[in-house]
Amino acid sequence: MAVKESDQSWLLNSGSELAKNRGTGIIFRSRLATVGLVLVLIVSVTALLAPMIATHDPIRMDLSQRLMPPSRDHFLGTDIFGRDLFSRIILGTRISMQVALGAVLLAVLIGIPLGALSGYLGGWPDTIAMRLIDALLAFPGRLLAIALVAAMGPNFLTLYLAIGVNSVPGYARVVRGSVLSQKGREYVEAARMTGESELRILFSQILPNCMAPILILVTLDFAHAVLVESSLSFLGLGFPPPTPSWGLILSEARGYMEVAPHVAILPGLAISLTILGFNLLGDGLRDMFDPRQYDN
Amino acid sequence: MGYYLLNRLVQLVPVLLVVSFVVFFIIHLIPGDPVEVMLAEERFDRAVYERTRKEIGLDDPILIQYLHWLKRTLRGDLGTSFRTKRPVFDMIIERYPATIYLALSSLVLGILIAVPAGTLAAVRQNTPWDYSAMAFALFGICVPNFWFAILLILGFGLYLPLFPTMGYADPGTNFWAFLWHAALPTVVLGTDMASTISRYVRAEMLEQLRLDYVRTAWAKGLPPRLVIYKHALKNSLISASTAIGLHVGRLLGGSTIVETIFAWPGVARLVLEAVYSRDYPVLQGGVLILAVSYVGVNLVVDIFYKWLDPRIRLE
Numbered sequence: 001m002a003v004k005e006s007d008q009s010w011l012l013n014s015g016s017e018l019a020k021n022r023g024t025g026i027i028f029r030s031r032l033a034t035v036g037l038v039l040v041l042i043v044s045v046t047a048l049l050a051p052m053i054a055t056h057d058p059i060r061m062d063l064s065q066r067l068m069p070p071s072r073d074h075f076l077g078t079d080i081f082g083r084d085l086f087s088r089i090i091l092g093t094r095i096s097m098q099v100a101l102g103a104v105l106l107a108v109l110i111g112i113p114l115g116a117l118s119g120y121l122g123g124w125p126d127t128i129a130m131r132l133i134d135a136l137l138a139f140p141g142r143l144l145a146i147a148l149v150a151a152m153g154p155n156f157l158t159l160y161l162a163i164g165v166n167s168v169p170g171y172a173r174v175v176r177g178s179v180l181s182q183k184g185r186e187y188v189e190a191a192r193m194t195g196e197s198e199l200r201i202l203f204s205q206i207l208p209n210c211m212a213p214i215l216i217l218v219t220l221d222f223a224h225a226v227l228v229e230s231s232l233s234f235l236g237l238g239f240p241p242p243t244p245s246w247g248l249i250l251s252e253a254r255g256y257m258e259v260a261p262h263v264a265i266l267p268g269l270a271i272s273l274t275i276l277g278f279n280l281l282g283d284g285l286r287d288m289f290d291p292r293q294y295d296n
Numbered sequence: 297m298g299y300y301l302l303n304r305l306v307q308l309v310p311v312l313l314v315v316s317f318v319v320f321f322i323i324h325l326i327p328g329d330p331v332e333v334m335l336a337e338e339r340f341d342r343a344v345y346e347r348t349r350k351e352i353g354l355d356d357p358i359l360i361q362y363l364h365w366l367k368r369t370l371r372g373d374l375g376t377s378f379r380t381k382r383p384v385f386d387m388i389i390e391r392y393p394a395t396i397y398l399a400l401s402s403l404v405l406g407i408l409i410a411v412p413a414g415t416l417a418a419v420r421q422n423t424p425w426d427y428s429a430m431a432f433a434l435f436g437i438c439v440p441n442f443w444f445a446i447l448l449i450l451g452f453g454l455y456l457p458l459f460p461t462m463g464y465a466d467p468g469t470n471f472w473a474f475l476w477h478a479a480l481p482t483v484v485l486g487t488d489m490a491s492t493i494s495r496y497v498r499a500e501m502l503e504q505l506r507l508d509y510v511r512t513a514w515a516k517g518l519p520p521r522l523v524i525y526k527h528a529l530k531n532s533l534i535s536a537s538t539a540i541g542l543h544v545g546r547l548l549g550g551s552t553i554v555e556t557i558f559a560w561p562g563v564a565r566l567v568l569e570a571v572y573s574r575d576y577p578v579l580q581g582g583v584l585i586l587a588v589s590y591v592g593v594n595l596v597v598d599i600f601y602k603w604l605d606p607r608i609r610l611e
Contacts, residue, residue, distance in 0.1 A: 134307075135314035140545070140590045143567070144318070146552060147583050150571040151325035227440055231553055234442045235568060247442070254446065258454055265450075268443030276438040 033284020111171025414497025436491020
């Protein structure tokens with residue numbers, strides 16, 4: 001959401017009673033945001049150092065060690081092929097984050113220039129861009145991802161595209177809205193008078209002022225990307241076995257979950273906690289940048 | 297209203313064109329020779345190869361191919377399945393009711409959870425009621441459908457076998473059997489829906505409760521029941537209806553995962569089966585129908601919303 005000056009009436013009329021009422025909410029929220037930040041940090045560090053944290057080779061099978069319960073040698077037990085579940089989940093973090101990072105980056109790189117130019121230029125480029133965005137929004141995202149991966153085959157680039165394309169409208173709209181609200185401001189006029197080129201004004205003067213909503217979107221989109229990637233790999237449309245992708249580990253575990261439910265439960269927990277972390281952090285950032293929404 | 301309707305329908309045309317182009321373009325994204333990939337399951341037969349290639353018209357310029365495809369599609373001809381050799385349209389129509397029934401039952405459950413939870417959270421803001429309702433919402437948002445489905449299957453299919461974990465019964469012939477089979481998938485999709493909608497209802501309620509007309513209602517000495525339910529909730533639900541509608545669109549637009557896990561014979565599962573067997577006509581047809589349903593539901597919701605809220609109608 002664009003943080004417009006006119007919207008900041010909360011600054012003026014936040015009565016003391018309302019503020020008191022909000023107090024507990026803020027504390028509760030910021031505590032949750034801290035939890036979110038910690039979770040995101042844990043996941044990120046795990047993804048970065050995955051090979052160092054893993055205790056076993058995640059794809060090495062050992063049929064003598066099939067479906068072992070958690071033990072000192074295998075922290076989280078083993079799967080049907082005797083592969084170490086802990087190492088698979090740790091390495092899965094890296095895959096998940098890698099896909100999410102690529103997808104979000106792709107959405108940002110397409111969405112931001114699209115929205116910025118659209119809002120700045122106005123007129124027919126704006127109309128065309130927004131109609132395209134509408135059409136993209138009109139497409140059920142998960143289905144589009146499935147169709148794209150089904151046709152192009154699973155590789156990093158396809159997954160970035162299949163997951164990221166769905167997030168493009170979000171960035172384009174937010175940035176367009178922000179640019180529209182900023183482009184009439186005095187500082188833009190001032191920059192123009194100093195003879196800066198229009199593109200430079202747009203990207204080095206206006207865009208930095210739209211960073212808050214973008215940052216919020218990026219955080220929430222990470223959660224979304226992790227969810228879609230794991231869904232795709234659960235359906236067998238992500239990386240092929242024996243890749244230690246969270247969705248795939250879960251999907252494989254379905255076949256023997258009566259005997260080893262932990263193999264189905266633990267990767268799901270990893271996915272949920274990751275999504276939770278990014279969501280809490282995103283909500284927290286929103287509260288920080290747009291305090292009007294504390295109560296909502 | 298007439299003008300609005302017309303305007304909205306005209307806006308729909310470019311959207312549907314883009315959607316159809318994307319669906320059409322799917323087979324052009326297949327790396328290599330699409331026909332070879334499509335026929336990979338069959339023994340190579342030059343005649344079949346040539347016929348398929350001609351059928352798709354791969355030698356024409358892409359725009360011409362698209363126009364041909366669009367013309368066929370508009371006549372309801374979605375091609376023939378490679379696998380079953382049956383018309384794709386018929387295959388989809390057979391599967392469509394199951395998808396709709398599941399969407400409806402999930403919608404009912406979703407609303408039954410979301411509206412009371414959202415209202416309670418707003419009325420008792422910043423109390424344990426509020427926190428538990430929002431914790432529930434967070435649970436729904438963070439727990440992927442497939443994992444929740446697996447947990448339910450473990451819980452209510454294996455350890456405490458109360459519900460069937462797969463299969464389907466037609467609600468027309470045996471409604472109770474349908475409900476029994478639909479229980480677990482409905483809980484998954486309904487919870488997913490309720491988590492988003494309850495946040496929405498809560499936010500809208502908080503907004504309404506702060507408005508002047510509610511203050512007036514309190515000042516008049518109306519009982520809380522009337523102020524909250526008759527005044528505030530009614531208005532909140534008008535706004536929440538958009539969010540609900542969007543979600544229905546999502547439900548119709550393919551709950552692939554849930555249909556797959558619970559072996560629910562809907563269109564979304566048909567699409568996935570087509571993906572596995574590289575049955576591209578079925579894939580294209582299924583995605584097209586689901587996407588058009590999604591667009592259609594969104595349109596209906598928009599119109600309904602305008603009808604529901606006269607303030608917007610006047611604008």
